[in-house]
Amino acid sequence: MNIHTSPAQTGISTEQAPLTAWINSQNDACFQAVENRVLRQLVQTLIFEKIIPARYDETTNASQFSVSGKTALNRDVTYIFAGQRMKSFGQVKLTGQPMRWAADNDGAPASLSSFIDEVLRHIPGTINLTPFIEELEQTLIKDVQSLSQPLAQDLSRYLSDYNALEGLIMDAHSYHACYKSRIGFTLNDNEAFGPEFRRDIELVWVAIKNDRADIGVSGDYDYQRAIDNQLTENDQSRFGRTLAQAGLDFADVRLLPVHPWQWHHKIAPTFHREIRDGTIIYLGIGEEAYRAQQSIRTLANNDNASRPYLKVAMNLTNTSSTRILANHTVRNGPVITDWLAGLLAESGAEKTPDFVILREFLGASFNYESLPEHRRASAYGSLGAVWRENVTKYLRNGEVAFPFNGLPHMQQNGKPVIDGWIKQHGLQEWTAQLIRVSVLPILHLLYAEGIGLESHGQNIVLIHKNGWPERIALKDFHDGVRYSPADLARPQKAPSLHAAPASHLKLNRNSFIITDDVNAVRDFTCDAFFFIALAEIAIFLNREYGLAESWFWQTTAGIIKDYQNQHPEHETRFAKFDVFAPTIQVEELTKRRLFGDGEARFMQVENPLHVYGARDAD
DSSP states (O other), X not given: OOOOOOHHHHTXXXXXXXXXXXXXXXXXXHHHHHHHHHHHHHHHHHHHTTSSOOEEEEOSSOEEEEEEEEOTTSOEXXXXXEEEEOTTTTOEEEEEEEEEEETTSSOEEOOHHXXXXXXXXXXXXXXXXHHHHHHHHHHHHHHHXXXXXXXXXXXXXXXXXXXXXXXXXXXXXXXXXXXXXXXXXXXXXXXHHOGGGOOOEEEEEEEEEGGGEEEEEOTTOOHHHHHHTTSOHHHHHHHHHHHHXXXXXXXXXXXXXXXXXXXXXXXXXXXXXXXXXXXXXXXXEEEXXXXXXXXXXXXXXXXXXXXXXXXXXXXXXXTTEEOOOOHHHHXXXXXXXHHHHXXXXXXXXXXXXXXXXXXXXXXXXXXXXXXXXXXXXXHTTSSEEEEEOOGGGGOOTXXXXXXXXXXXXXXXXXXXXXXXXXXXXOHHHHHHHHHHHHHHHHHHIIIIIOEEEOOOGGGEEEEEETTEEEEXXXXXXXXXXXXXXXXXXXXXXXXXXXXXXHHHHHHOTTOOSBOSOHHHHHHHHIIIIIIIIXXXXXXXXXXXXXXXXXXXXXXXXXHHHHHHHHOGGGHHHXXXXXXXXXXXXXXXXXXXXXXXXXXXXXEEEEOTTGGGOSTTOO
């Protein structure tokens, strides 16, 4: 078997000097800006999740947080961060240049390195401190690398190109400190496969014999026809000849695309026995090029922009999670999206908000249970793929798709990417419409059906006309839904899911779909959507346009109450899934990373919707 690859695919550079030319003193301003961001986002979460104590001093003109630490000589040191507690769930937001004050100086700019040594390393009980520090350091250098390339100052010419925007939106993940760690990528790999660099990616295709492969297929699709539609005629011909040489044809195998980084770093070394004995057949490099979206492992076809999106398994750690694809989630994707689509179709358009479900119509995975037990853990989740419908399939005349978590993006020229939309349509008018079209579909599924969604900004696509929000598309359902069977509106329609193995649940206590706790269903929605996606927009609009957070949440509450008044048939669920509760439960992402998953990591936070929750409240 002769596998031809480019240096970019292998992570091996033939010229090392140009690769690191941006690591120099002339790039100090970029380095300082990124270091300040990483440090601020780290401290925001440490304070918010009550991992470290902080003093909050609030005055009329300014406010700041003070954090104490110890130097290597056991002398006191204080870190000062300008910032405030926001009305949006009490989130902590820091701004400007962090400062470090010690007894022997008058204050100097703080560094990530000094804060790690003088504060972070002194937190008691951490079990994952070393890998967490590595994630912080890798986030720093990889973000500097991405910002050191030539960048468009103004993105206006890309506003109609959804796939391009997925690579150009570079400042998402405002809550997570390790927002670009990509543990496993070298700097060469980051340049070759990071979405910001917008490089073509050529996929490796393999075939797995039927008795060692598992698939999930939507009821509206045929497996073979779906696969055929993802390949060029030349690919089909080439792959068919390779199978014939092995005494096989397409009916004997399941085809699976593999990210080139995954092939070289994980698949070839892990599955070399199966490759050698013909259980896995290397077919070749596909003709069509793909480009990475924000999640890195989700790819868009760059040669045929209307083709489905493809999510591939990667043993890469990013935002503190390994980006594998578990066998059961791959097969559950089509089951769940068929279920959701069926519920909406049966309800009828007159009773359902106007929105789109981007269906995961096909999933394929290696059957890890067929491996000897001692190899299962290493191989688990590493060889799988999910195909998701393209949003362009659902766009109406004049509609354009935009990444929802890109709405707060600041361009290189210092202006918000949506500035033109707000000036054209009006700040409050545009914001109220954005809230309306995004809130109603997610709350409808919760109230009308009893289904919670993990709809953070990366799982939502805004569909607009000339900047005016029209509706949303929702995605990523294979592990992004939660429900209590007893509290479903139509329990007889509940899907028959492929169960997660015990080993999976042991590794990730937060990864489950079915529960008997209705608050866990509500909070699944509120954490991802209200606490992350909407709060980020509320805080952004307050910072950039002076829009009061209280107005934002009062408007949100009014839209929810209007829905409740128009749908009294769901009355019992309004109380059961109470989004106006005084507090909601959110995941402690940084605490979970530092202290591990030995216990659940959640905290109660004040809900900004609560004060507006009474039906007769203004």
